[in-house]
Amino acid sequence: MEFNFIEEFNKKVKEKNIDWEVSALAAPNGNLYSLGSDSKLIGRIFELISYSILQEIAEEHGYILHPSEAQTVYPDFTLMKDEEDKEKIAVDIKTTYRNFKRNGETSGYVFTLGSYASFMRNGTKNISYPYSQYSKHYVIGFVYTRNEDASEGEVYNMDKLNEMPVPYKNVEVFVQEKYKIAGEKPGSGNTENIGSYKTNRMDYLINGEGPFSDLGIEIFEKYWSGYPKYRATEKDYTNIDEFLVFMEKKGEDVSSSKRVYELWKKLHKQ
Template sequence: MDKKVFQELLAEEVKSYKALLETPNNDWIVKGFIDVNKNIYGITNDTKVVSKVIEIILIPKLASFAERNGLVLEFPSAQNFYPDLTFKDKEGNLFAVDFKSSYYRDDKKVNGLTLGSYWGYFRDRQVKRNTDYPYDDYKCHLVLGVLYKQGVEDGKDMEVYSIDTLADIKSVIEHFIFFVQPKWKIASDQPGSGNTRNIGGVVDVDKLVNGEGTFAKYGEEVFNDYWMNYYNAADAQKAGMGKQHYHNLKTYIEYLEKMSKRLTELKK
């Protein structure tokens, strides 16, 4: 199976997930956690909690998807390993899929989306570094994106409910949007968060859904070159560079032009 076919199959599969996670009123089907005494504890809209619960719901569906398409679904052997999901076909081809979720606002901008490290396994692609397979062994690196709106908080997420009062519990998130895109197509030219070595995604919902990130028109090779050679200010200092060679796409292009000019002069 080639990467195009795999992406098309996964994108078609994901089309059904909105109906899986939403009520007819576009509210999240999850209302809280239940114990053996049938007490229901309201859930918070904390993004880490929400994303983990969403993954738990989707894993069985993705396992079924794999089986129907002659694929084996593998999970990482350690908690912090990349990717979240590895799909393997009968020929041994590997396809990486990472869950990425975030909430979006009325202006159709997401709160933020990080696309994994630009250090470690992303640079040392021939070896296993926090991965079960070398990065280059994968035919593609896809993002299964889950976007949602946060519901209006009523301050009752700490209350305890019974089965009889289930209908009284308000969903903490609503109006899901799903997408499947290659990581490079939705990446921006900025780090994802603070001083961490993460690739940032574009924040416009439509650009995420349609794969229209910063590098979309330049291609995957440009994306790889940009982020494999990107240094934040602190790392540039440690590496003895003095300052960053570039910090956005504009200065990256200027840097390449400068290097090209220098190479031309050396060849004279």
């Protein structure tokens, strides 16, 4: 890869002074339709705004920007020199909203980072191009606070735009390589999606301080490509400690990885 994608994206956001908050959908007759706080719709808004930034980055660095042809196909966007490029860049847009404890603190941000039971296993399932052709996998992550009082489908005139309730607020955005924010558990109990490292510290996400950031991308890919499926009756491992024991029993030397992981746990107690 010829440029630093994280730096480029953050620079563009700063230069454009982007306001990620969108209040309404506009119709040709001038009517405005209010948005509710549905997470899928909000995620789509972030994706649309990000598209123009990604298109500029692609043009400036001689890349083609290829959006996914379906919601179920990874990634949301592919940056590539051409179809045969062996160093394609995957970019996924991920969103989550803040949950608050009774004391007002956030309970921790969690993202689902894509399937571990499809393209990570056979290389071509539910992915735009073969997994082996991607040299980098980035996540653009959005964290926001929902406005539970925002209703959807209400009609306003254009001159009432400033009076419309915004369905979300306090948007924070980060860009990081996927393996560096990945955790050791699925995104939810009954899906086969990689879960992010759960934390209420944005700096851990911004800097990419999940457990695999120290263990490395090879361990990340080995861990998640072999993670047991949801309905599996026998499971070789369900966390990193068990995985390292499992690999040791298979004859691999994991002594270094064990030391690295123990140190990571000490430094990231929450």
